[in-house]
Amino acid sequence: MMLPQAPGPNVPSLATLKDLPLPPPPTSYWPQAPGWWVLLALIVLAxxxxxxxxxxxxxxxxxxxxxxxxxxxxxxxxxxxxRRGAALEALPALVKRTVFTWAPRQRIAPMTGDAWLGFLDRTLPGNPFTAGPGQRLETIAYGGDALGNAEQDALLALLRRWIRDHVPA
Structure with a gap:
């Protein structure tokens, strides 16, 4: 019969167990330094x-x-x-109403002819109204509707670009 042996250095025993150290508390990712708060405030403000x-x-x-x-x-x-005739007559009116949204009516309303086209040229780079397809606006405004398809397309493209890109004068 074998007698129980006393625990030696190589024999595991509950008496030799030690407590495991606890891990450190988790680190917060929330900014701690005041500089981060200032940076966050500047970003929110921007x-x-x-x-x-x-x-x-x-x-x-x-x-x-x-x-x-x-x-x-x-x-x-x-x-x-x-509807072509009525649609052509609406083009100069559309341009005039668009200008009235940002320019003084008293200054713009009496403008006709070259003064009107010159004013429109000052709102868009180049001279597309006095020397380009925009000069047809004056003819259309007074009842002339003899526009070819190429002239019509060029005028519509110019007006679309003018509406998008004009700079109030």
Whole structure:
């Protein structure tokens, strides 16, 4: 019969077990230094300023969106021979109404002919109204509707570009 032996250095025993050390508490990823809070505040402020400027620009350009929608409707009417005359007469009126949204009516309303086309040229780079397809606006405004398809397409492209890109003079 074997007698129980006393635990030696090589014999495992519950008496030789030690407690495992606990892991350190988890580190927070939340910024602790005040510089990070300042940086966060600056980023939030920059995003807020950007959002406000974008909203203001969107609001200020609503007349451009409305004018482009009306130009699309005029372009559809130009494709129908029965509505062509009325659609051509609407083009100069559309341009004048678009200008009235940002220019003083007293200064713009009496302008006709070369003065009107020169004013439009000052709102867009180049001379597309006095020396390009835009000079047809004056003819159309006074009842001339003899526009060929190429002239019509060039005028519509110019007006679309003008509505999108003009800079108030």
């Amino acid at each position: 995003l807020l300023v950007y959002a406000i400027r974008r909203a203001w620009r969107w609001w200020a350009d609503r007349y451009r969106r409305a004018a482009l929608l009306e130009l699309d409707a005029i372009e559809r009417d130009l494709a129908e021979p029965a």
